[in-house]
Amino acid sequence: MKRNWSPDELLEHFGLVPVEKQLIGNKTGASRLGFTVLLKYFQQEARFPIKKQEIPPVVVEFIAEQLDLSPDLFEEYRWGGSERNFTYHRKQIREFFGFREIQGKDKERLKTWLNEQVHFSHDTNDLITKVYSLFRKWKIEPPQPITLERMIHSARVFL
Numbered sequence: 791m792k793r794n795w796s797p798d799e800l801l802e803h804f805g806l807v808p809v810e811k812q813l814i815g816n817k818t819g820a821s822r823l824g825f826t827v828l829l830k831y832f833q834q835e836a837r838f839p840i841k842k843q844e845i846p847p848v849v850v851e852f853i854a855e856q857l858d859l860s861p862d863l864f865e866e867y868r869w870g871g872s873e874r875n876f877t878y879h880r881k882q883i884r885e886f887f888g889f890r891e892i893q894g895k896d897k898e899r900l901k902t903w904l905n906e907q908v909h910f911s912h913d914t915n916d917l918i919t920k921v922y923s924l925f926r927k928w929k930i931e932p933p934q935p936i937t938l939e940r941m942i943h944s945a946r947v948f949l
Contacts, residue, residue, distance in 0.1 A: 791835055793846045800852045804830045813886055814857075823850075823859050824867030825879045832883050836926040840934065842869055889929045896930050897941070904945035917942050 795803070806814075810829060817825050827850055831839055839845055842864070854861040869876055884890060903924065904917070911917055918938060925932040932938065 795848055804852050806856050820863040820866035823863045826853050829883050837932050889931050891931050892933055908945045
């Protein structure tokens with residue numbers, strides 16, 4: 791995600807609409823802010839951030855302002871796969887956008903696609919960008935970047 795956003799871009803890409811406010815529902819405090827930041831990040835990137843630092847502070851501040859919350863609450867949001875709220879929030883967001891988690895058959899489908907693509911592109915970053923677009927089209931949450939890089943490397947090895 792880009793780091794610098796103009797006020798107009800923030801409004802366009804991170805402004806909350808009524809249906810999103812309804813989804814946010816009765817969440818409060820850090821949970822409310824954390825959920826909303828994940829929601830808007832996923833809306834932009836079609837994936838979840840790996841760590842909080844991937845989210846530009848200006849985005850957190852803009853979202854917090856709309857929720858009438860302190861942006862400092864974002865530091866209190868419990869992050870990680872073992873956190874029950876974090877896991878549930880991701881599930882809610884995937885469902886809201888009509889996405890699902892990656893499954894074994896999706897990895898095989900990607901592997902086949904990569905085996906075809908590595909003949910045309912040797913640029914890992916270009917392939918990663920294309921894979922993210924592909925997963926957005928498939929409405930599947932992509933694998934972690936490290937997993938994706940391993941899959942690309944693996945496809946190259948079998949050329």
